[in-house]
Amino acid sequence: MDFYKNEPQTLLAVDCVILGFNGESLEILLVKRGIAPERNKWSLMGGFVYEDESPEKAASRVLKKLTNLEDLYMENCGIFGEPGREERRVVSIVYFALIDATQYRHILSEEYEAKWFPLDKHPKLIFDHEDMISTAKHTLRTKAALYPILFELLPEKFTIPQIASLYECVYNIDLDKRNFSRKLLSSGLLIKLNEKDKENSRKGAFFYRLNMDIYKEKIMSFLRYLPSWSVDE
Amino acid sequence: MDFYKNEPQTLLAVDCVILGFNGESLEILLVKRGIAPERNKWSLMGGFVYEDESPEKAASRVLKKLTNLEDLYMENCGIFGEPGREERRVVSIVYFALIDATQYRHILSEEYEAKWFPLDKHPKLIFDHEDMISTAKHTLRTKAALYPILFELLPEKFTIPQIASLYECVYNIDLDKRNFSRKLLSSGLLIKLNEKDKENSRKGAFFYRLNMDIYKEKIMSFLRYLPSWSVDE
DNA sequence: TCAAAAGTGTTCTACCTACACCCATGG
DNA sequence: CCATGGGTGTAGGTAGAACACTTTTGA
Numbered sequence: 001m002d003f004y005k006n007e008p009q010t011l012l013a014v015d016c017v018i019l020g021f022n023g024e025s026l027e028i029l030l031v032k033r034g035i036a037p038e039r040n041k042w043s044l045m046g047g048f049v050y051e052d053e054s055p056e057k058a059a060s061r062v063l064k065k066l067t068n069l070e071d072l073y074m075e076n077c078g079i080f081g082e083p084g085r086e087e088r089r090v091v092s093i094v095y096f097a098l099i100d101a102t103q104y105r106h107i108l109s110e111e112y113e114a115k116w117f118p119l120d121k122h123p124k125l126i127f128d129h130e131d132m133i134s135t136a137k138h139t140l141r142t143k144a145a146l147y148p149i150l151f152e153l154l155p156e157k158f159t160i161p162q163i164a165s166l167y168e169c170v171y172n173i174d175l176d177k178r179n180f181s182r183k184l185l186s187s188g189l190l191i192k193l194n195e196k197d198k199e200n201s202r203k204g205a206f207f208y209r210l211n212m213d214i215y216k217e218k219i220m221s222f223l224r225y226l227p228s229w230s231v232d233e
Numbered sequence: 234m235d236f237y238k239n240e241p242q243t244l245l246a247v248d249c250v251i252l253g254f255n256g257e258s259l260e261i262l263l264v265k266r267g268i269a270p271e272r273n274k275w276s277l278m279g280g281f282v283y284e285d286e287s288p289e290k291a292a293s294r295v296l297k298k299l300t301n302l303e304d305l306y307m308e309n310c311g312i313f314g315e316p317g318r319e320e321r322r323v324v325s326i327v328y329f330a331l332i333d334a335t336q337y338r339h340i341l342s343e344e345y346e347a348k349w350f351p352l353d354k355h356p357k358l359i360f361d362h363e364d365m366i367s368t369a370k371h372t373l374r375t376k377a378a379l380y381p382i383l384f385e386l387l388p389e390k391f392t393i394p395q396i397a398s399l400y401e402c403v404y405n406i407d408l409d410k411r412n413f414s415r416k417l418l419s420s421g422l423l424i425k426l427n428e429k430d431k432e433n434s435r436k437g438a439f440f441y442r443l444n445m446d447i448y449k450e451k452i453m454s455f456l457r458y459l460p461s462w463s464v465d466e
Numbered sequence: 467t468c469a470a471a472a473g474t475g476t477t478c479t480a481c482c483t484a485c486a487c488c489c490a491t492g493g
Numbered sequence: 494c495c496a497t498g499g500g501t502g503t504a505g506g507t508a509g510a511a512c513a514c515t516t517t518t519g520a
Contacts, residue, residue, distance in 0.1 A: 003270055003321050007281045009242035012324060037236055048240045051322055054314040076312060079326060081287040088236050089284055091245060093312060146375065161472075178473065179510065186508095201471045203517040394499075411500065412483065434498045435491040 010091050014059040015046035015129065017077070017096040017136035018067070020104045021153040023162065025118055025169050028133065029099075030125070031066065032113040037087055038126040044133075045114070046092065059095040066109055073098040073152035077139035078132065085128050096136040102155035144170060148189060151210055159197045159205035160184060188214050243324050247292040248279035248362065250310070250329040250369035251300070253337050254386040256395065258351055258402050261366065262332075263358070264299065265346040270320055271359040277366075278347070279325065292328040299342055306331040306385035310372035311365065318361050329369040335388035377403060381422060384443055392430045392438035393417060421447050 018029040033043045047062040049055050056074070064070055074097045081091035099106075108114045117123065119137075124130075144150050150166055151158075160181045168175050184190060191211050196204035251262040266276045280295040282288050289307070297303055307330045314324035332339075341347045350356065352370075357363075377383050383399055384391075393414045401408050417423060424444050429437035 003268075004244055004281070004323070007244055008284045010245045010282065010284070011237055011240055012243045012245060035236075048237070049243065049314070049324070051241045051243070052316050054316065055312055055324065056314070079288055079309060079312070081282070081289070083285050083287065090237070091282070091288065142379065146379070159472095176510075176512090177471090178512085181473065183509080198518090201517095202519050203470080203472050205472060392499095409483075409485090410498090411485085414500070416482085431491090435493085436489070436497075436499050437491075438499060 011089065012049040012055065013046055013090050013092040014049060014055055014062060015044040015080075015092050015094050015132055016059055016063055016074075017044060017094065017133055018063070018099060019096060019119065019136075019140070019153070020099040020116065021101055021166050021169075022104065022116075023101065024165070025120075027116040028119045028122060029067070029108075029114055029116055030122060031115075033126065034112065041126050042123040043126045044094075044129045045112075049093075055093045056095075059093070059097075063097055066112055066114060067099070068107055068109060069099065069103055073149060075139070075143065078135040080128055080132060082128075092132075094132045094136065096140060098149065098152040100153055100155055101158075141170060148187075148215060151189075151215070157193060157195070157207040157209055159200075159207055160190075161200070161205050162197075244322065245282040245288065246279055246323050246325040247282060247288055247295060248277040248313075248325050248327050248365055249292055249296055249307075250277060250327065250366055251296070251332060252329060252352065252369075252373070252386065253332040253349065254334055254399050254402075255337065255349075256334065257398070258353075260349040261352045261355055262300070262341075262347055262349055263355060264348075266359065267345065274359050275356045276359045277327075277362045278345075282326075288326045289328075292326070292330075296330055299345055299347060300332070301340055301342060302332065302336055306382060308372065308376065311368040313361055313365060315361075325365075327365045327369065329373060331382065331385040333386055333388055334391075374403060381420075381448060384422075384448070390426060390428070390440040390442055392433075392440055393423075394433070394438050395430075 020027050020029065029045070030042045031045045033039055033041050045062055045066045047058060047065075049058040053061070056076070059074060060070070060072075063072060063074070074095050076093060077096050078094040079091065080094060083089055085092075119133075125133075140149075144167075150163065150170060153166060154163060161177060163184070164175050164177050164180050167173075167180070189211055190208040193207040193209060195207045197207055198204040253260050253262065262278065263275045264278045266272055266274050278295055278299045280291060280298075282291040286294070289309070292307060293303070293305075296305060296307070307328050309326060310329050311327045312324065313327060316322055318325075352366075358366075373382075377400075383396065383403060386399060387396060394410060396417070397408050397410050397413050400406075400413070422444055423441040426440040426442060428440045430440055431437040
């Protein structure tokens with residue numbers, strides 16, 4: 001049978017806020033748009049959702065097409081569907097993706113003109129893409145407050161000073177690295193390696209890697225107004 | 234100009250997980266589906282997104298059509314777009330809505346056969362609607378841990394025991410009401426009224442109402458690994 | 467040997483938890 | 494006058510914030 005025959009159809013797109021950490025600050029990957037309208041202007045990487053794929057799948061596909069990377073951390077962070085947001089009616093689902101530092105300067109597809117920009121200083125973007133970045137930032141902050149997802153931005157081996165400066169720049173704050181280090185170590189999330197990073201200091205900071213078992217289980221939230229033991233599920 | 238002429242179009246729908254609190258437990262509002270396919274089976278209230286409205290607007294419209302209520306607390310909590318989720322390809326955006334207790338037994342539109350069911354004991358639903366409820370539950374818990382949104386489920390005047398039992402049933406836990414009460418009062422969120430609720434106990438519990446100024450500002454999250462003062466924005 | 471960054475120890479404080487106990491009231 | 498649920502007082506513990514201090518190393 002052919003249901004919903006008279007219902008309106010819509011152009012459905014995805015746009016990706018692609019974030020990376022260069023060790024000092026957050027950057028965002030933008031592309032020069034290849035199609036009209038607004039051709040040759042900077043924008044988020046995006047694309048239309050095909051009929052045989054989910055929006056999430058479309059976002060992965062689009063991301064892979066640009067970066068050649070798969071299995072990135074990705075999360076929906078908003079839907080932009082105001083009727084007037086583009087010349088034609090397009091509803092866009094926004095995802096943010098976190099790219100880890102080892103793959104940071106990866107081979108971008110030659111097909112696109114893409115470039116990393118400082119997150120807080122990038123060119124003007126088309127349509128409502130700047131709003132999309134704002135919601136992505138907000139979602140990232142909220143999410144990172146409850147779940148240890150910022151590790152997705154770090155290489156497999158990382159030091160505590162590294163992740164501290166990542167937190168500093170996501171939240172735009174100044175951390176007491178001494179207390180931060182202890183808090184993090186007490187979480188059980190990290191496994192110490194017998195190796196130091198001598199690049200960035202005389203003494204050198206130990207490398208750690210994630211304890212994946214614990215990482216996956218750390219789906220605990222702080223429950224305001226609730227006792228802290230009350231986390232089930 | 235006519236852009237995107239050859240791009241695929243999609244049926245875009247919204248589905249609403251409508252939650253209410255009867256003073257004892259959470260309930261969900263379901264409807265008997267009026268159109269094929271799956272006509273006459275229980276489902277979430279939903280509808281297609283029109284060409285001249287945003288998905289959010291569509292959700293409000295659909296919600297109002299069923300309940301005659303406007304300006305409910307509503308939030309996106311997922312997108313369901315796997316190709317095989319319905320007979321025909323439909324991408325559905327899920328919203329959850331919280332209905333406050335005073336409007337709880339409101340006049341449902343006569344157009345629909347709608348009924349409140351206990352959230353943890355409702356009939357089988359069509360398609361992936363049960364998964365939608367799961368993600369809504371999860372989003373509600375996460376959200377309510379960071380923001381005081383559960384007040385949306387209570388009437389304008391409410392007692393602390395009332396909200397305590399609401400928290401108990403959202404998180405499926407047993408609270409120490411004495412400590413809960415103090416914690417809540419110290420938040421500055423509540424304004425005490427000179428009136429007691431004598432319905433539910435001999436002594437009677439004082440009514441409170443929300444301090445809206447503080448309620449709106451309480452967009453603070455607990456930032457794991459971060460000092461608590463580090464909340465900006 | 468000095469500067470700089472990594473990391474440890476220690477104190478102070480705030481808050482959370484548990485629980486004893488008091489309060490108000492209707493039957 | 495007592496059972497019931499609302500609410501306060503308080504003590505002990507835990508965790509965060511602040512910061513002095515030690516460690517490691519290259520220049």
